[in-house]
């Protein structure tokens with residue numbers, strides 16, 4: 001009966017206003033809405049009170065990280081954003097704004113430039129230096145670098161390929177340096193680490209001989225290969241690291257309660273995605289903007305992308321088990337898309353090799369820094385010496401006898417300038433040497449015996 005009714009309404013029409021337009025465009029709009037809804041992915045249904053909990057977030061200033069920070073701050077978490085630099089007025093305003101909107105004053109930023117291993121170490125050392133150890137309930141790793149097609153190879157100040165350095169090496173370094181902090185958290189504290197991965201890891205190519213993509217150029221036809229490799233390596237590191245934490249024996253014999261999740265948020269309309277599609281060019285940006293309705297339909301918003309991250313942070317299931325779960329669309333995947341996820345041996349070898357590479361790099365960089373420091377000190381010393389010589393010359397200058405009339409004139413003018421009298425004698429002004437000409441002064445100054453003999 002309802003089908004008959006709907007059929008006759010659809011075919012014969014009704015009194016509904018704009019029925020003809022609805023009939024023409026309705027199916028297409030419904031289809032697009034359906035695609036948009038489907039592409040939006042699943043929603044996290046779990047909630048957690050984060051008051052009194054402390055989380056570090058990388059990449060909290062944009063896209064997925066910004067949205068995740070916002071959601072966590074709304075739940076009352078204390079957030080420490082790890083940022084490239086804290087000397088940034090924009091960052092100050094951003095944090096103020098977020099504090100206001102979430103009604104949470106406990107949002108802070110610390111410098112930890114992921115493009116520099118030294119900066120990561122400085123931050124971690126500062127964190128570990130606290131006594132008693134600081135509370136840490138989790139680390140959310142959302143920072144990432146994606147270099148668009150056609151861009152030349154980019155390296156960090158450490159000389160490492162940029163995507164590998166920021167997406168993989170820096171997070172590896174940060175999380176392993178934080179190990180002592182993880183290990184001293186009370187055993188009943190539910191500590192969670194979330195790292196973000198991407199479907200592009202399907203294109204990854206890990207080469208143990210060139211782990212940091214130092215020898216190879218960017219593959220021309222496949223701009224996501226290096227990025228995907230960094231993401232796969234990060235996921236495999238998480239697996240190996242989780243096992244190491246699981247077997248660690250604490251003094252109180254309790255297990256280390258840190259659970260790492262490897263989360264794929266899905267494709268989102270974020271800054272890095274925009275830059276990737278527009279290939280970092282103005283023309284590309286214009287095309288991106290023209291095609292925006294398409295991106296609006298097929299890509300998630302950062303809020304939708306954050307759902308799986310929040311699921312990994314809130315759902316009680318993650319507090320149990322061995323950790324190292326792969327998460328996508330608010331579900332735990334049984335196995336990863338790559339066979340490397342099944343090989344513990346491969347993961348452990350990757351861990352060891354990366355650790356060695358970081359040690360070597362840090363040593364080289366420390367030597368380089370020391371050399372620079374010595375050179376700087378030497379330059380500063382030379383500059384200071386030069387300054388001192390000039391200063392002492394200037395000091396003696398006033399006591400020296402002028403050799404010519406011109407010199408005497410110029411010194412008098414200098415003195416007049418110093419005391420603000422100007423260079424020209426005004427008619428009302430008394431001369432400095434009232435009844436003597438400049439010549440006689442020079443003469444007397446250069447012939448003291450003559451002066452002595454003169455009767456006054």
Ligand SMILES: NC(=O)c1ccc[n+]([C@@H]2O[C@H](COP(=O)([O-])OP(=O)(O)OC[C@H]3O[C@@H](n4cnc5c(N)ncnc54)[C@H](OP(=O)(O)O)[C@@H]3O)[C@@H](O)[C@H]2O)c1
Pocket residue numbers: 058059060061062063064065082083084112113114115116141142143144145166196197198199264265266267268269270271272273
């Ligand atoms: N977008 C997607 O479709 C997609 C898909 C799958 C996975 N993911 C992953 O999700 C995560 C977030 O992606 P997104 O698209 O939201 O990224 P995004 O909007 O481009 O933000 C990247 C963040 O990383 C930070 N960052 C970059 N270099 C840094 C450095 N040297 N030191 C400290 N912070 C640095 C940026 O800080 P500044 O604000 O200072 O630049 C920014 O906050 C990434 O790990 C990405 O790989 C994204």
